[in-house]
Amino acid sequence: MASDKRNPLGPVGENVRRNVQRLREQQNLSLAQVSRRLDKIGRKIPPLGLSRIEAGERRVDADDLVALAAVLRVSVPALLLPHEDPGMPVSLASRMSVEWRTAWNWVRGETAVAASQDWVALLPWRATNQPYLNEKELKQQPFERPTQFSVEAWEEMKDDGPGS
Structure with a gap:
């Protein structure tokens, strides 16, 4: 993620991007497959957009968040927070x-x-x-x-x- 961005991802945005990538990979889904799932529910994010989300180069808005949670078959909080206890706040x-x-x-x-x-x-x-x-x-x-x-x-x- 570029540190010179005007509005860089905050800590929760970082969790979202990591969790999207982790869940997609756990489910053996390609970026194109996730993109098609999103399109089917009416939230179009092309594979390049998903790649940018995972790289921290594209922010996720509330509508994206809900749609990503739905197609990755998790709750919204599962995207917002670390999956495992990091042992620190x-x-x-x-x-x-x-x-x-x-x-x-x-x-x-x-x-x-x-x-x-x-x-x-x-x-x-x-x-x-x-x-x-x-x-x-x-x-x-x-x-x-x-x-x-x-x-x-x-x-x-x-x-x-x-x-x-």
Whole structure:
């Protein structure tokens, strides 16, 4: 990946490109085969575009992400995060990282990543992030406490609420 790009891939973009390549190769699919699968579901990405995604030379937008997950037969989070625990915090943004398991719980809407998340606020947080659960199911689900996360800009983020 060229480091002089105006808008280089961030850590999650790097995960996506690596996971697309890993899954395509695991399934013994050529770039042309993945491209044909994408075309069949209405998301045209030519083999050259897929090659550029895997090389980190083309960004993946939200529609690409969903289509790639569908044709590679995985969930969207399976493209966003490392497949295996790297044994160190996972970067979610250039200045934000959490433990691998916490990252997975967060993308599944099971826990917040913010250490300052008010424990009382977790029920509405989960209701927003798991809209398929009814109120009874939400209350029955065990809560995993938010874990401390590493973020250099946390103090700056705290003041970015409405009206700031």
